[in-house]
Amino acid sequence: MSVRTPRTLAPVPAPPPREGAEGLLETPRERWIRRAERRGPLVVLVAVCAAATAASPSDASWSDVSTILGNNAFVWLLALGMTFVITTGGIDLSVGSLYALGGVLAARGSAHGPWLAIVLPLAVCAAWGAVQGLLVAYGGMAPFIVTLAGLLGARGLLQALTNQGSTTYLVPAGSWFRHLGAGTWVPVGIVAVLFAAGWVLMERTGYGATLTAIGGNQDSAVLLGLPVARAKVLVYLLSGTLAGAAGALGGARLGSGVTTIGVGYELTAIAAVVIGGTLLTGGYGTIGGTVCGVLLLAVIHHLIDRYLSQYGSAMTDAVNGAFLAVVVLAQALLERSRRR
């Protein structure tokens, strides 16, 4: 809840609701604010890409695009799962650790056959997510802390599996599991299909509506008779599973389980989701926005690599942080001017 001046909190009768979900009783100004909130990320993305292309036409070459897409595609799945979690008003800090854990488990399982390489990480990460969901939904514990413990615990499990990182599990050279992560088209295809499925889940199913309702007002959702606790368990399970899948596919791409990977990925995922327009307070999540968010961060990263590579990742971090600050400020101010 935002802090407002006492002036606006004076005990006057509330104005009639002018929420324009149906375009009903919505002033033109409110409509523009709503459009800016919904379409802002896409506009910024197109503007950045257009500016970059204008600055250097060779930038739009296929090799650059495939670099942007192929190398990062799997990490975007963390943002997909995070979108669902944040829609309920929760947060999942464990995804970076689960990403690394999924990669190691996939590499370890691949020694016994490609199917195990897929099933093992999915099963373990789904179970991990489910336990976190149970603690949040039935234990009444804060998601931030539960998943923080999950971040530490999953990292610890990963270290234990690899004897403190001294054992490296390799994916056998002939395994077809490797094809899942190779090239540009296969990873992008897999990620695109999952994002499409995520969009359907969010926009076209009762479950998506339940998640949104929980984030909007959990007490109301309970009183409505929605299966709140179950939905919350499932959402952390989903986030964990997607992180495990992303890790497994990343392991397939790299051909081995890398233990040091994934640190801080949860922050990038949260940043992408927030930049995409999903509200961290919960109650509104947008899959399309998250797609714009991850692409924006990837493009910014790529541009900095290209033009400011002498400053390395520090510049990327500084720019991303500033960018995120500007976006959340813009969101907060738009939200406020809409309520006025």
Place this chain on the structure above:
Amino acid sequence: MTAAVIEPVDGAGAGTRDRVLDLAQRYGVYAALAVLIAVATAMNTDFMSASNWRVQLFQAAPTVLVALGMALVIGTEGVDLSVGATIALAASIIPLYIGYGPAPAIVLALLLGAAAGAVGGSMVAFAGVQPIVATLSLMIGLRGLAELLNGAAAKPVADTTILNLGEQNVAGVPLMAWIALAATGAVAYTVRRTTFGRQLVAIGDNKRASLLAGLPVRRVLVTVYVLSGVLSALAGVLIVGHGAEADPANQGLNMELSAITAVVVGGTPLAGGRVRVLGTVAGAMFMQLASAVLIQHNVPTSTTQIVEAVLICLAVYVSRERGTR
């Protein structure tokens, strides 16, 4: 304990279990600390030696400073993820300005910490951005900025004043620990005996009611984040002194996690409205000693991390809001 806040009266339905959990939340950390020290001493007689305690205090002092600031922020129902990056920022400033003498460099580092806190606090208080996101953007941005300021590699720092801050013992106890102790006293006094402290706790308990009661909510919120930033920057200066180098890429990493853990284990509820200052210090010491004991007995770091995760979950389970689903 003279609570500045009237303890909420439990409903008639508050059972024995809730009362036990309440006690566990309030005093559990001290009991756990006592048990840990007893067990560690029984297993290893060197544990109670002065030299070992000095090592532990050197390790724990910066965390205590950061956790004190974090406790104030969490007391207002916020959270400050930018503390680790603020440490890095303070560290990057020291070698840049040490040429002007140690005092200006330290003051500038603390001022930058205050500025970082003011930015985060303003986003929270004036724009109504959620504390997690506001400080997350700072966390990402400030560390990048610190690395840009410092260049790629760690820079050695050879100034005697700064090194003394990080390595000196006074009366056989690390100077750092005295500084942390002074900060603990100041924060405890602030929370229990000053108007500002009461306002802070009131805001954490119910922001809207505080607004309606005419409390300076925005000013208090910004001040809390500024304090957190200053304490983190101070910790950064001490860390630079202790390591004799400024390394923004690695200094202060995961400090926000350690600090939040210390605060939560110390019995401060995440929902705000109460600050347990001594509990926070005990929580920081407990986590430090626990990891030290495990390392001394050659327990792998993976187990340490899992133990830490379980401890956090336990602490939060005990301190969660009861009677809600």
